[in-house]
Amino acid sequence: MAGERLRVGVIGLGAMGTNHLRVLASIPDVQIAAVADAKGGLAAARQADYRIPESYADHRQLLDKAQLDAVIVAVPPELHRPVATDCFEHGVPVLLEKPIAHSLDDAAAIVAAAERTGAACLVGHIERFNPVVRKAREFIASGQVGTPYLCNTRRNGPFPSRLLHTHVGVLVDLAVHDVDIVQYLTGTTITEVQAMFIRTTHREIFGKVLFRGRADVAGSMEFSWISPQKIREIQLFGALGLIEGDYISQTLKFFENPDEQVILDPWASTHLSAGRIASGRIIEYPIWRQEPLRLELEHFIQVVRGAAQPEVTPRQAMQVLEVVLRIADKGLNSKTTITTRA
Numbered sequence: 001m002a003g004e005r006l007r008v009g010v011i012g013l014g015a016m017g018t019n020h021l022r023v024l025a026s027i028p029d030v031q032i033a034a035v036a037d038a039k040g041g042l043a044a045a046r047q048a049d050y051r052i053p054e055s056y057a058d059h060r061q062l063l064d065k066a067q068l069d070a071v072i073v074a075v076p077p078e079l080h081r082p083v084a085t086d087c088f089e090h091g092v093p094v095l096l097e098k099p100i101a102h103s104l105d106d107a108a109a110i111v112a113a114a115e116r117t118g119a120a121c122l123v124g125h126i127e128r129f130n131p132v133v134r135k136a137r138e139f140i141a142s143g144q145v146g147t148p149y150l151c152n153t154r155r156n157g158p159f160p161s162r163l164l165h166t167h168v169g170v171l172v173d174l175a176v177h178d179v180d181i182v183q184y185l186t187g188t189t190i191t192e193v194q195a196m197f198i199r200t201t202h203r204e205i206f207g208k209v210l211f212r213g214r215a216d217v218a219g220s221m222e223f224s225w226i227s228p229q230k231i232r233e234i235q236l237f238g239a240l241g242l243i244e245g246d247y248i249s250q251t252l253k254f255f256e257n258p259d260e261q262v263i264l265d266p267w268a269s270t271h272l273s274a275g276r277i278a279s280g281r282i283i284e285y286p287i288w289r290q291e292p293l294r295l296e297l298e299h300f301i302q303v304v305r306g307a308a309q310p311e312v313t314p315r316q317a318m319q320v321l322e323v324v325l326r327i328a329d330k331g332l333n334s335k336t337t338i339t340t341r342a
Contacts, residue, residue, distance in 0.1 A: 005031045007069045009072070012079075013039075016097055017075075033067075043055040095124055121313065122300050122310040123312045123314055126292050139285070151236045170207055175207065179324055189213055253282060
């Protein structure tokens with residue numbers, strides 16, 4: 001397989017599947033060999049758009065006939081379990097779009113099938129490949145920000161029309177990204193959550209989450225489909241300062257804390273209790289802007305060729321989904337009523 005063009009198939013040709021086609025078509029060592037979608041007319045249309053040799057209305061026919069080296073699964077989450085399992089049974093490496101599944105039972109079945117068959121599976125937590133996240137990870141690993149203790153994220157924008165006729169809410173669609181990135185950058189596992197939602201009849205469209213993780217990391221996450229402004233931001237605080245990243249503009253700034261160096265109060269155990277926080281230099285770090293989806297697909301190609309291990313495994317993705325579903329449960333079932341004397 002080394003040096004040869006990989007024959008890749010795409011199952012599910014909605015917005016995300018079409019994005020995969022667009023990027024795959026620009027990668028020299030890949031041939032889009034076949035596509036499949038339950039809407040046969042859509043599969044035929046994408047076949048014509050990208051001059052793809054084969055198209056199918058049934059993903060099982062694609063797996064049986066197309067002789068593929070790898071498959072991208074971009075069907076709705078409730079279909080991930082049967083489609084991904086069929087791919088694993090054919091021994092084909094899979095890039096499975098996020099979230100891994102719509103339920104923990106389905107996620108566990110996907111994990112079991114992948115591990116039983118030994119088929120490689122990368123779950124598409126695309127923000128792992130955002131250059132901002134990569135640079136932030138390097139920055140934290142170098143010790144330049146100090147030990148992380150607080151992380152705040154915002155992921156806001158208008159309602160996605162692709163989900164209009166579904167019951168998918170903002171948590172499963174968006175929170176998976178930030179739960180994963182918070183844990184990835186801070187090195188913690190989220191263990192406690194509090195949440196508040198704004199809901200419509202069918203789904204939550206806004207969520208505000210407070211969390212605490214192991215190693216004394218705390219923070220907040222906000223997810224919204226009620227904003228006309230698209231925002232994708234992260235703030236991570238350490239003893240030496242604050243890093244602030246914008247996923248959309250792909251910029252990363254460091255706000256220095258020059259007062260951390262000396263703790264004057266002998267009773268203070270940390271710079272926080274000593275009040276050692278001040279304004280210092282603001283440094284913007286250069287980032288080579290790249291499309292995260294292309295970086296993710298290039299990584300997947302390396303996984304297929306045996307040159308890399310999946311950045312996000314099914315088991316890791318299942319843990320993220322479990323946190324998200326716990327957040328959903330907290331927002332729906334944990335309420336406190338406050339009665340005042342006024």
